[in-house]
Amino acid sequence: MKTRQAYRFAVDPGPAQERMLRSHAGASRFAWNWGLARCTERYDAEGRWYSAIGLHKLWNAEKKTDPALGWWAENSKCAYQESFRDLDRALADFVKSRKGQRKGKRLGFPRFKKRGKARDSFRFGAGVMRCSGTTVTLPRLGTVRTHEDTAALSRKTGDGSARILSATVSRTAQRWFVSFTVEVERDIPQVPAHPGTAAGIDLGVKTLLTAVDHLGRVITVAGPKPLRTSVRRLRRASRAQSRKVKGSANRRKATARLARVHARVANVRADALHKATTELASRYETVVIEDLNVTGMISNRKLARAVSDQGFGTARRMLGYKTAREGGTLIVTDRWYPSSKACSACGSVKAKLTLKDRVYQCDQCGLVMDRDVNAARNLLKLAASGAESLNACGGTLRPRPARHVPVKQEPGTVNAGKTGTAVSQGTAAA
Numbered sequence: 476m477k478t479r480q481a482y483r484f485a486v487d488p489g490p491a492q493e494r495m496l497r498s499h500a501g502a503s504r505f506a507w508n509w510g511l512a513r514c515t516e517r518y519d520a521e522g523r524w525y526s527a528i529g530l531h532k533l534w535n536a537e538k539k540t541d542p543a544l545g546w547w548a549e550n551s552k553c554a555y556q557e558s559f560r561d562l563d564r565a566l567a568d569f570v571k572s573r574k575g576q577r578k579g580k581r582l583g584f585p586r587f588k589k590r591g592k593a594r595d596s597f598r599f600g601a602g603v604m605r606c607s608g609t610t611v612t613l614p615r616l617g618t619v620r621t622h623e624d625t626a627a628l629s630r631k632t633g634d635g636s637a638r639i640l641s642a643t644v645s646r647t648a649q650r651w652f653v654s655f656t657v658e659v660e661r662d663i664p665q666v667p668a669h670p671g672t673a674a675g676i677d678l679g680v681k682t683l684l685t686a687v688d689h690l691g692r693v694i695t696v697a698g699p700k701p702l703r704t705s706v707r708r709l710r711r712a713s714r715a716q717s718r719k720v721k722g723s724a725n726r727r728k729a730t731a732r733l734a735r736v737h738a739r740v741a742n743v744r745a746d747a748l749h750k751a752t753t754e755l756a757s758r759y760e761t762v763v764i765e766d767l768n769v770t771g772m773i774s775n776r777k778l779a780r781a782v783s784d785q786g787f788g789t790a791r792r793m794l795g796y797k798t799a800r801e802g803g804t805l806i807v808t809d810r811w812y813p814s815s816k817a818c819s820a821c822g823s824v825k826a827k828l829t830l831k832d833r834v835y836q837c838d839q840c841g842l843v844m845d846r847d848v849n850a851a852r853n854l855l856k857l858a859a860s861g862a863e864s865l866n867a868c869g870g871t872l873r874p875r876p877a878r879h880v881p882v883k884q885e886p887g888t889v890n891a892g893k894t895g896t897a898v899s900q901g902t903a904a905a
């Protein structure tokens with residue numbers, strides 16, 4: 476079956492290519508702002524805005540007549556076109572969010588993108604997009620050297636098992652990246668390699684993750700040492716930046732440094748998560764993780780927490796597609812499921828548990844256990860109930876691309892008796 480996957484490579488452009496990358500990012504930003512201004516004008520006059528196609532037509536007419544837009548031909552037409560598409564989507568998302576048809580944080584009206592403030596990014600949706608072992612080839616830009624090996628993707632495109640659909644080019648802290656969206660032909664096993672196996676996973680603040688499997692084994696992934704060092708460096712860079720006078724050259728330098736450290740932490744964490752999630756998804760049929768209100772969490776001011784929350788979204792996404800391609804199942808609990816506050820032995824729920832409480836102590840049955848292990852054990856319980864409910868539905872759920880099965884729980888209950896109805900809700904939505 477066909478699935479979509481992203482391949483991201485850091486690139487090493489030459490000076491001329493770097494100028495072109497900046498020019499394209501500028502063109503993309505310009506097109507967004509230009510389109511947004513046209514949409515706002517029309518909305519004020521007629522109560523509606525332009526679609527991406529409408530903007531594209533308008534742009535094609537105006538770029539030839541307005542001498543101030545004479546530079547348009549310096550960049551690929553994709554840079555403009557894809558920005559209009561993004562704007563179209565942003566406007567549609569805004570309307571959906573206002574009507575309550577969109578999950579997550581309420582979205583504001585799209586805003587103008589400021590140079591230096593907005594992220595440098597643009598996309599190619601058509602044209603020559605290729606990669607060989609050490610290079611990528613893009614429309615207009617030609618062949619750009621990559622910082623890392625691209626052989627894994629070039630092998631797949633070479634034998635026809637993968638097709639590049641689009642390429643997004645972006646800059647993070649002075650480094651340019653190309654991210655290909657690729658359609659991959661993949662054999663999804665009809666039967667998972669290890670049927671009947673399950674693991675509950677608690678994504679931690681101190682440790683990368685703690686898992687408990689169906690045999691009761693505890694697996695702790697501490698996270699690589701560079702990650703812990705980086706978090707320390709991040710804290711230092713963040714403090715240094717906040718001390719500099721706003722608008723000063725020193726502030727700008729400190730901000731750039733902070734961005735570099737942030738990018739490094741994210742990379743190290745993503746690497747570690749890739750290793751851990753690949754391993755877990757291949758070893759267990761069912762994997763259970765808790766849901767967190769990620770959008771709400773990012774605003775948390777505590778640094779370590781904020782960093783681990785970013786990793787949380789990444790981990791959930793990775794586990795989602797990795798379990799799916801192994802023929803397994805990922806169960807994401809409802810975010811009110813008290814995985815940390817409940818006792819994994821007797822099921823009683825604590826009223827309060829702070830992040831500082833590293834050891835779980837049950838007042839009812841006297842259980843004393845590492846906090847993360849206790850949470851992972853509670854999550855594992857849902858694997859059993861979730862799997863039973865799936866079988867009760869007739870076991871017709873396999874194969875399916877991404878199987879996020881939300882297990883709804885009432886706040887304060889531990890008994891996963893309600894999962895039957897919840898799973899069918901999840902399947903209906905999937």
Ligand SMILES: [Zn+2]
Nearest residue numbers: 818821837840
């Ligand atoms: Zn207890």
